[in-house]
Amino acid sequence: MASPSETPKNLILIGFMGSGKSSIARELSKTLGYPVVDTDSLIVERAGKPIRKIFEQDGEEKFRDLEADTLRDLEESRPSRLIIATGGGVIARPDNCEILRRLGFVVWLVVSAEEIIKRTSKSRERPLLNNKDQRGTIDRLLSERRELYRATAHQAVETDGLTFPEITTGILESARYFFAQ
């Protein structure tokens, strides 16, 4: 296992749908000047169609295969000084979790079910939440995934009630400490 000082200086954001990964990634990018890479966008490019269509036409397993291939390619490109935003289900495959930890400092954006509902209820772009029982789906997925997020992340950051700049400041402090070890 590489020590933190040998780990590439990427910041990786994991967390449930609606935890603010894309917005926090942009905020971190503004502060650090590192480009943002969004694994969902790479998947869309690779598949040549939106995520909603991949789920509809090819199914979730195919999406997960694309997600795993995308992460493997990202690691092979030996990235450094990137902000990497991931899809909420990336932690479903153990290989993905190992790649993420090798790629840099992994931050879990922790968010409550109430906040997730507020942030995702209007979006139609999240196939897993396109059903009548959104709250039930969120509760089930959260309970399946919470331990996986915790085990994958180097740091958990609470987000409820905090502004993006407040969250970003906390992440930067933790990252500085991590890479200095």
Ligand code: S3P
């Ligand atoms: C998913 C989250 C989505 C996207 C896909 C599956 C999930 O990304 O990868 O719809 O399984 O939680 P966001 O977390 O960016 O919404």
